[in-house]
Amino acid sequence: MERxxxxxxxxAALIAALGLIPSFTLAFGVPVTAQTLGVMLxxxxxxxxxxxxxxxxxxxxxxxxxxxxAGGRGGLGVFAGPTVGxxxxxxxxxxxxxxxxxxxxxxxxxxxxxxxSIIGGIIILYAFGIVGMSVILERTLLEAAGLVTAFIPGDVxxxxxxxxxxxxxxxxxxxxVLSRSxxxx
Amino acid sequence: xxxxxxPVETPAHRWRPGIKFALLCAATFVLLAIDSLxxxxxxxxxxxxxxxxxxxxxxxxxMRALKPxxxxxxxxxxxxxxxxxxxxxxxxxxxxxxxxxxxxxxxxTTRLSDMMDFVRWALQPLARFGLQTRLxxxxxxxxxxxxxxxxAQGRQLAQSWRARARQxxxxxxxxxxxxxxxxxxxxxxxxxxxxxxxxxxxxxxxxPARTE
Numbered sequence: 001m002e003r004x005x006x007x008x009x010x011x012a013a014l015i016a017a018l019g020l021i022p023s024f025t026l027a028f029g030v031p032v033t034a035q036t037l038g039v040m041l042x043x044x045x046x047x048x049x050x051x052x053x054x055x056x057x058x059x060x061x062x063x064x065x066x067x068x069x070a071g072g073r074g075g076l077g078v079f080a081g082p083t084v085g086x087x088x089x090x091x092x093x094x095x096x097x098x099x100x101x102x103x104x105x106x107x108x109x110x111x112x113x114x115x116x117s118i119i120g121g122i123i124i125l126y127a128f129g130i131v132g133m134s135v136i137l138e139r140t141l142l143e144a145a146g147l148v149t150a151f152i153p154g155d156v157x158x159x160x161x162x163x164x165x166x167x168x169x170x171x172x173x174x175x176x177v178l179s180r181s182x183x184x185x
Numbered sequence: 186x187x188x189x190x191x192p193v194e195t196p197a198h199r200w201r202p203g204i205k206f207a208l209l210c211a212a213t214f215v216l217l218a219i220d221s222l223x224x225x226x227x228x229x230x231x232x233x234x235x236x237x238x239x240x241x242x243x244x245x246x247x248m249r250a251l252k253p254x255x256x257x258x259x260x261x262x263x264x265x266x267x268x269x270x271x272x273x274x275x276x277x278x279x280x281x282x283x284x285x286x287x288x289x290x291x292x293x294t295t296r297l298s299d300m301m302d303f304v305r306w307a308l309q310p311l312a313r314f315g316l317q318t319r320l321x322x323x324x325x326x327x328x329x330x331x332x333x334x335x336x337a338q339g340r341q342l343a344q345s346w347r348a349r350a351r352q353x354x355x356x357x358x359x360x361x362x363x364x365x366x367x368x369x370x371x372x373x374x375x376x377x378x379x380x381x382x383x384x385x386x387x388x389x390x391x392x393p394a395r396t397e
Contacts (some may be wrong), residue, residue, distance in 0.1 A: 001383050003374040005320055009327035014209035014363060016328065037326060041363060057324050064300035065189045068332065070239045075189045077250055080284040082214065082257050133258030137261060138277050146219035147260065165360055175326070176367040
């Protein structure tokens with residue numbers, strides 16, 4: 001119980017800290033925040049249930065006015081903005097990512113975590129993000145999808161990184177990768 | 186760094202957060218229900234007036250919070266310029282800015298402690314389904330405590346990297362930072378257990394520390 005709570009809280013803090021690290025640029029000079037990577041890691045490392053709780057805890061803190069989103073954003077305003085769908089999708093993304101890593105045990109962890117991050121952190125997340133954007137900006141789903149496709153290559157790189165990082169973490173701290181350990185904390 | 190509440194004291198700082206949330210919900214509902222451009226223009230200027238009333242510092246802080254919206258504003262204006270229905274485009278842009286602005290006003294005029302009281306109140310119904318609200322509060326406190334600590338650790342890792350390499354560290358910091366988060370979590374868990382643990386204890390007597 002104590003361990004679960006501590007890991008959930010520290011991973012919520014990790015998502016926040018990843019938003020504070022300045023000038024995070026991946027390949028091709030595309031500036032992307034590492035926060036989605038944090039959400040993917042919540043799923044791949046903590047598993048479906050605890051990963052979702054970490055992301056929910058993070059969102060509660062953003063909602064009550066802490067500037068934890070990249071660029072120091074936060075507060076209730078971000079939940080009225082065009083990117084609200086992505087925020088709503090974050091816990092679901094963490095859940096799906098975590099569920100896949102928990103269930104699919106046969107293959108190499110890096111591959112499993114990458115595929116899980118692509119399904120949860122990109123396909124599921126963008127579905128929420130696109131619906132949110134189409135509602136707020138009053139576009140069709142296809143038009144809204146067109147507005148966000150530029151960010152998909154960056155997110156694919158993040159998913160691959162999430163896979164590699166999860167495998168590396170499993171080597172460094174095997175007991176703490178809850179999605180793969182039987183320990184219930 | 187922490188908290189977006191404005192240090193400029195306004196009368197709204199003293200209102201109960203529940204009332205502000207109710208007003209915000211009602212205002213957002215009305216904004217969504219009425220499509221008329223005239224109404225949206227009026228609502229937008231009313232919102233700007235609310236930002237301007239407490240003075241320059243408050244106004245500028247509010248406008249900073251609206252700044253991330255400008256790419257969307259540009260896209261919508263250009264889009265509707267091409268399709269030649271600018272009135273529709275303007276109504277959407279104004280509604281977006283007013284809705285985000287009003288929500289920002291609630292954030293700027295509500296202290297963290299008042300927000301926490303509100304969260305506690307809002308979580309009450311979930312307690313019936315077995316959610317321990319005390320754990321949520323402890324979780325929130327832990328995140329507020331550990332975010333600056335992890336960010337500082339991140340900056341330190343970046344500095345150590347720069348002392349040894351010419352390239353920027355980029356993603357290479359994330360692994361050590363995540364390991365640090367995990368190690369911190371294990372220590373916090375130990376400390377919580379040593380202080381009696383989190384299991385509900387109705388008797389008021391702390392449960393003895395478990396050694397695992």
